[in-house]
Amino acid sequence: MVTITDRRMELLTAAGTLFSRWGYHGTTVRDLAKELDVQGGSLYAHIAAKEDLLWEIVDRVAARFQEGADAIGESLGPRERLEALMTAHLETVAAELHFATVFFNEWQCLSEKRRARIAQRRDEYEAMFRRTIDQGVRQGIFKVESPKFAAIYVLSVLNWSYQWFKPTASLPIEGVAKQFVALTLRALGAQAKNT
Amino acid sequence: MVTITDRRMELLTAAGTLFSRWGYHGTTVRDLAKELDVQGGSLYAHIAAKEDLLWEIVDRVAARFQEGADAIGESLGPRERLEALMTAHLETVAAELHFATVFFNEWQCLSEKRRARIAQRRDEYEAMFRRTIDQGVRQGIFKVESPKFAAIYVLSVLNWSYQWFKPTASLPIEGVAKQFVALTLRALGAQAKNT
DNA sequence: CCTACCGATCGGTAGG
């Protein structure tokens, strides 16, 4: 368990903002320092290396995705479970928009070892979607030619969301999620409940 | 009309490969030179600035997308037209995988002016999808709650494709396109032709 | 958290 001080959280937030806009390599340690109104070298009172900031962000988002999925549990049927998985995913992206952007765009900048860890967690996470779809197909709830491509299809819709979610947008995330879920259920050949 | 010499095309290809993997800022001019087995400074016999390479790649992909859409023409009905738009888009991504990756991931690294030009072309391109969906809804071919979100939904599926297309994969792109098109038509409430 | 500094490397150029 790592204790995160207020100042360190400010630093993470600044890193999320700048990394999401300029990229990891396009942001300098001095850029980050300026956001906090301190001198460049002063950041190293809080971190050991620039890459640690990227890792902390990516790790945090990976954990949030996992927690969102874990909270759903195993009691739901395939359709309700997929609905919940999609909604949780979109809510995490919306709640952590900058961090999520960094997660998807910059994770490849991590060191070999850290990159491998993220890749594995992502595989496991995506496998949950795949299993849910497989199960739905076996139960005759979903009707698709290839569950594998159907899973990629669903994850595409979810993973692209950070590209167009606007922090300022007045549109409530719940509304977006509902529509995307409804479209996806139809795509998978399931009838949406309230249609 | 810019004449592209063989050597310059090699340079563009190298830039596509390295930018897509390490990002624009994560790739140095020396990295590019090493790919061509020349000294760092020698690249400047071919280019005026590093950013020109990024611009050429992004511009090229934007043109390909536009050409693919223009070739479809206006004679098709909304469903067939959307099918053709989606297929053309996926084929362009597959044919220009590295360049397309750079297009989607690194275009924000461009200078203000160039970025604005790309943003506008992209808006126009996406508006074509939106119009096609609108038209389909008006004709009763598509049934969606919000044509606007439906368009974002469709573009999400298309734009994420560079993330999982594998150059080595034996799976033919046509098969993938067909399945994605079929899933999307169902999502929009249209019956796929051969189902 | 600051001052002052480190070696390394960056994109780019001059002259051949």
Add this chain to the structure above:
DNA sequence: CCTACCGATCGGTAGG
């Protein structure tokens, strides 16, 4: 296309 170099800036550190 090479050699040799430019000023600027990079991530990071020492000592306070």
